[in-house]
Amino acid sequence: MRKFLTLILVLSFVVAPFSVLTAAAQDDEDRWDGADDLPVNPLPCGDEEAPAPEPKDYDGGQPVDPPDLAGEDIVLVDVPKLIGIGYFAATTLGQQQAAEELGNVEVTTDAPTEGNIDEQITFIDNYITRGVDGILFAANDPVAIGPVLKKALEAGIHVVGYDANAVPDAREWFVNQAExxxxxxxxxxxxxxxxxxxxxxxxxxxxxxxxxxxxxxxxxxxxxxxxxxxxxxxxxxxxxxxxxxxxxxxxxxxxxxxxxxxxxxxxxxxxxxxxxxxxxxxxxxxxxxxxxxxxxxxxxxxxxxxxxxxxxxWNPVDLGYAAVYVMRAIVDGTLEPGDTEVEAGRLGTLQIVNGSEVLLGPPFIYTEENINDFDF
Amino acid sequence: MTAHETSQTRIAPAWTQQLRALLRSQESVLLFITVIAVLILSTQTDKFLTVRNLLNQGRLMTEIGLIALPMTYIIVTGGIDLSVGSIAGLSAIMLGYGWYNLGLPLELAIVLALVIGAIAGFANGLFIILFRVPPLIMTLATLAFYRGLAEGIAQARSVRDYPEWFYALGQRETLGIPNQLYFLVIAAIITAIILSRTTFGRSLYAIGNNELAARFSGIPVRRNKLIIYTLSGFMSGFAGYVLVSRVSTTRSDMGSGWELDAIAAVVLGGTSIFGGSGSIVGTMIGLVLIQLLKNGLALTGVTGDATIVVIGSVLILSTLINSVIQRRVEGL
Amino acid sequence: MASITQTVSVRRQRFSPSSILRSVLGSQESVLLLALILLIVWVGSENRQFLATRNMVNVFAGNAYIAIAALGMTMVIITGNIDISVGSLMVTLSMLSGAISVYDGYPSWVSTDLTIALAWVLPVIVGALVGAIIGFIVTYLRIPAIVVTLGFLSILKGLLIIVSGGDRITGMPKGYALAQIRPLEDVSMPIFPAFFQTLTMPVFFMVILTILVALWMRYSPTGRALYAVGGNAEAARLSGISRHRVVMTAFILNGVFVGIAAVMNATQFSVIQVTLPPIELTIITATVVGGVSILGGTGTVVGAMLAAIFLNTITKALVFLDISPFWTRAIQGMLILITVLADLYRRHRQSA
CATH class of the missing domain: 3.40.50.2300 (Response regulator)
Structure with a gap:
């Protein structure tokens, strides 16, 4: 018995490093493959105008029998990837600004302290049980977050994503900070x-x-x-x-x-x-x-x-701000599937792209001239 | 305990003694704490103490629970397994890899994932018994190694779009109860019976109390250790499968941090980290207490950062309360 | 006392060439040092850039804060305990240090220099306090260290996020950047002048503290008592050593070293952010790879320091050898296992 076990051990010791090293050597880097082989869509070079994207039908999901709360007070929860980092502190700030402007929205941010999809699902699940009118999220994984968001839609809760998307049919809209x-x-x-x-x-x-x-x-x-x-x-x-x-x-x-x-x-x-x-x-x-x-x-x-x-x-404060405005627009019925634009307070009119995404705008480039005008 | 029992023999009939012993056991104290916590939380919100919510919490705690069961065995023997989260991640990746990249039928890929989990645990056990590597060090190394294998095999790709039947385990219900919860309950009952009612179970306590003495008294120490580490690997693999079925995708970072959650449930459940005492019942109560605290606090509007402060304090305080009570009992 | 006379008599025998060789390979420290040199030479021969001065400095400096924190961890583990809250504690203390340095509400008599001094010293004191609390709970309330520190891991992390709100700290005063100072910048060393001139403060802290702690643990009564408590608590008790005091000392010093590591960490950068990587695992790994027995009683801080440098060298070496980044963690795990096994094998042979 002992001899047999030692043999296995020695064998595994010889085989394991060898196989790991050969596998490591075989990686070809012809194409960056960290993105699940999703199609890439490079923009034209230089200042050339990008061709207008082909219009796409609405592909988001819809909540089941949501209560009609048009114009009424709503309670939202925001579940970013994690809390405790500057970026999501900035999106939270934007959401609070929007809530204050609108006056009839209350939004709280709550999320795990580590960017962990498992924990994030638990947080969203708890808020479905607790009962909120809408959920804002930034997904740690687009697919893994799907089931729990669908559960929210089934419970009649509105779901809007920002920063990091989920599979389209698991949320109504996604506020895309930049393509x-x-x-x-x-x-x-x-x-x-x-x-x-x-x-x-x-x-x-x-x-x-x-x-x-x-x-x-x-x-x-x-x-x-x-x-x-x-x-x-x-x-x-x-x-x-x-x-x-x-x-x-x-x-x-x-x-x-x-x-x-x-x-x-x-x-x-x-x-x-x-x-x-x-x-x-x-x-x-x-x-x-x-x-x-x-x-x-x-x-x-x-x-x-x-x-x-x-x-x-992009400006993450604006991103959080836009997400709350989009949520308000859905609840009020001013943003419906098939629309091509939405009003978002101080940001003006935002375009709808890719079927169910609200585009914040082109990415912003901070330089020496303008960086001191921002505080987040 | 024995001193206490003999001193009481003349005054009280046997069943009162047993009742007293039971009431003062670690598990009852913890159960009492849990009941108090549940009562307090349920006065704060009516969403908490509902069958629906509680069953849903059962769904969410299944993976950690499945891992905490064999972890109890291991800690009872005075060992520890830090690699469980990495094994879960490796198994999850192997499931997707076997099905998508190797083209195996999904059923076979599931078996492959479970076997890989068991092998990973077996390897831990083998090094621990053959080279007498301390379990903490062995599993600290495989914590990195297994996670690394998962990353290397996955090449940052995730596998999704499984057939509909695959999600039955993680996302559906039977008779109103989440499917995976059946597995947790059955596994808990079986492991509890084995630990408390069989020679094998008693041998684990013996190993934890005094390994040398256990060996001299003819207990197959090495074999039993190998079995529990393999079991731990298998259950971690199974937990990985349950998670993939629940969240419908594989990622190489799945299960990271689970080791601490499982250990927290076990030690909160009264299992001594030095080995020799503990029970599955305690572990299950510990698991439930942590899950309900997280859930209940969230439902009453406490945010995640404050919740982990509470959980940390409860872990220390309840261990303190229990150790004070046990010392009293022993001191009597 | 018996063990000390034994070491002395053993040392007297070591004079023949073969016994010298055996003693060189006879400790994890020398094995690690040899492995480190071989690794550097090998990677250097594969990729000349690896031997460039700047990279060599980074090889030693990169994990200096890990090595400093590992000093305390070594003591804690030698007494048969463990501390898994050090990661949260270190980030908390880093933020504290930064916050003190940029706070602008001090009375007017507090000069910038004093502010900076406070920012360097206070985290160390707070670290010692937290260590004392943990040590108190472990010893006097008799709760296992792993439970207490598991609890503290959560508590510190939660409090940090509540207090900081995810904010980052920038704009630290000039002169705060202790870790960026190059003490030998103007000194011309006879060998490798460029190397020594670019060495930064953390390396000096690492080396000097390690030497001091190694001497203290070897020659002072309290230092030796650490081993006695971890090796055989009962014997230690009988020989009149207060177990509680010794374990308390280990935890307090652990807090001190985490505090120093936190200051090194905070003053290294222009931005201090709350990021919570599981560095407790890295620190524990460095300690055990360095030859500290997790069962208590044996091990040295020199080994832990070498192991911290070794771990950093591996991470860098894998990049210089063009190993696919997807596989680096697996290879790191394997190498950790091999070093630990080598240590065990050597010990088995020595005890046989």
């Missing part, structure tokens, strides 16, 4: 403007499975192939939502590629300031461009001292 391909274009165009069309770059992201980040990267892959064939995509590294690890991974990229590295992309509001910190402390400002998605407050130190030229992001 994936728009973000990709803005990021790469910024790099090209700063370091030329033959720049070499690395990426620091949260995890390869975070849906939004994965889609942005796959769109970047497509857009770079199309518009910047001379750019070199050096490497993409994971750094969780961890400031320290993001800093270290940025350092690793800087050290590994040395002079070859022209730019670093940060894909999260944690990774971008961490990458900027790494570049600043390596005294490589100007030599390595840091471009990324981040909220203005985290980037002010770097933008103000000139190390970072452009930060790409």
């Amino acid at each position: 994936f391909n728009g973000i990709a274009k803005a990021l790469l165009d910024s790099l090209a403007a700063e370091k030329g069309e033959d720049a070499s770059f690395g990426i620091v992201t949260s995890t390869f499975t975070t849906p939004n980040q994965a889609r942005w990267i796959s769109e970047m892959w497509a857009y770079a192939n199309e518009c910047y064939p001379d750019m070199t995509w050096l490497e993409t590294l994971e750094a969780q939502e961890d400031y320290n690890l993001s800093f270290e991974q940025s350092n690793t990229l800087i050290d590994k590629y040395g002079d070859e590295l022209d730019g670093l992309f940060g894909m999260t509001s944690v990774a971008t300031p961490a990458a900027a910190d790494a570049v600043t402390q390596a005294s490589l400002c100007g030599e390595v461009a840091v471009i990324g998605l981040a909220t203005p407050n985290a980037m002010k130190p770097f933008v103000n001292d000139g190390c970072v030229k452009s930060v790409v992001l």
Whole structure:
């Protein structure tokens, strides 16, 4: 018995590292495949106008027998991916502003302390039991969140997503902060403007499975192939939502590629300031461009001292604000399937795209001139 | 306990003694705390104490429960298994990989996932018994290794769009009760009986109390340890399958953090982290208490950040109350 | 006392060449050091960039805060306890440090220098206090450390989010960035001058603290008592050592080192954010890979420091070797397992 077990053990010890290493070596990186092979749709290069998207029929879901609350007070709950980070603190701020303006909306934000789909489902489930008039969400996983959102729709609760989508039939509308391909274009165009069309770059992201980040990267892959064939995509590294690890991974990229590295992309509001910190402390400002998605407050130190030229992001305060207005419009019956636009307070009229998505607008680029006007 | 019982023998008839012992047991104290908590919460909202809500909570706690059962066994022997969440993730990925990438029939892919879970647990056990690696270290290493395998195999892809029948386990009900809850209840009953009524179960306590003595008294210590770690892997794999069926997709980060949730349920249930004592009943009460607290607080409008503060405090306080009561009982 | 005379007599025998070799390979510290050197040389030969000064500095500096926190964890584990709340505590203390430095409501006599000093020192004191509370509950209320710290993990995390609301801290005063100071910048060392000139503060803290703690644990009565309590609590009690006091000391010092690590962490960056990665697992891993027995009683802080550097080197090496990032975690897990097994194997042979 003992001999047999030892044999198994020795065998597994020989086989396991070998198989892991061969599997690791076999990865071909022909196409970025972190986004479940969903179709990519790169925008045209440069200033060329994007062709008008083909109109698409409404593909969202509908609540079953929702009570008619047009014009009446409604109670909403907002369940973002997680609480305790600056980005979702900003969307919450926007929601509170909208609620105050409207006067007949009450919204509370509650979510797990870690971006964990399992916990997020539990939170939404609890609010269905508690009984609210509407749920706002930013999904940790588009598919996994589906069943619980459908349960909400069946209970007659209105469901609107923002920031991170769910499968369309699990929610009525999704407030899209910016299209994936728009973000990709803005990021790469910024790099090209700063370091030329033959720049070499690395990426620091949260995890390869975070849906939004994965889609942005796959769109970047497509857009770079199309518009910047001379750019070199050096490497993409994971750094969780961890400031320290993001800093270290940025350092690793800087050290590994040395002079070859022209730019670093940060894909999260944690990774971008961490990458900027790494570049600043390596005294490589100007030599390595840091471009990324981040909220203005985290980037002010770097933008103000000139190390970072452009930060790409929509305004998350506006995003939260728009989500509440969209919810109010559904309840009041002013936004119905098939509509092409919706009124959203101070943001004016927002367009409807892709069947059931409300588009906030093109991504916003923060620069030295305007970054100090924002406080979130 | 024995001193207490003998001193009472002359005064009280046997059944009162037993009743007293029962009332002072860890489980009853914890049950009492749970009942109090439920009563307080139910006065705050009428949405809490409804059959529908409670059954729904049963659905949500099934995965952690399935893992907490074998975890009780392991902790009773003085061990620990930190790799359970990673095994659940690995099994979930293997389920999707087997079905989608390898083209196996879905039934076979489910079996594959469960077998992988069992093998992962078996490997933990094998290292622990053969090389005497302390369980905490072994499973700390496989916590990273199994999660890494899941990530490597998944290549950041998730597998979705399963046939409709696959969701029956995680999303449907039979006779009004969530399907997965049947499995949890049956598993709890079986594991409880094995732990309290069989030689195997008693041998686990013996191992936890004094491993050397257990070995000398002829208990197959190594075999039994191998069995419980394999069981833990299997149940983690099963929990992974239940989760995939409930949320309809696979992700390589599934189950992360489950180890702490399961351990919290077990130690709250009165199982000593040093081994030698504990029960499945206690674990189940601990599991229910945590779940109901989370749910009840959410329903009364307490937000998630405050809820985890409460849960942490309850964990420490209830362990404290219990240890004070047990010391009193022993001191009498 | 008997064990000390034994070590002395053992040491006297170690003078023949083979016994010297055996003693070099006879401890986890030397095994780790050797593994570290081999790894650096090997990766360097595959990719020259790995040996560049900046990367070498980052190899040592990257996990310095982990190594500092591992000092306290080593003590706690040696006494037969564990602390899984250190991750939450460290983030809380980092935020506290940042918040003190940017707070603008101080009375006028408080100068910026004083503010900065407070921001460096207060987190350490608060860390010690939290450690004392945990230690008190563990020793005097007799609740297992894993239960207490599991509870504290939740409590600290929840409170941190309630208080901070997810805000980030920026605009720390000039001079706050302790961790970015390069103490040897103007000193010309005879060997590797560029390397030493770019070394940052965390590395110095890591090395100096590790040496101090190693000496303290080896030669001071309280330091030795840590081992005695973990190795055989009953014997320790009989020999007159107060178990409670020793365990309390371990937890308080653990809080102190988490505080120092938090200050190193906070002053490294221009932005302090609440991110809650499970660094407690990294710290515990560093400790056990460094050869600290989870059952208590043996292990050294030098091993834990080397292990922290080793773990960081692996992470970087995998990038420099162009291993697919999808597989890095699996390989890390495997390497951790192998180092731990090597340690166990060596111990079995020595005890046999």
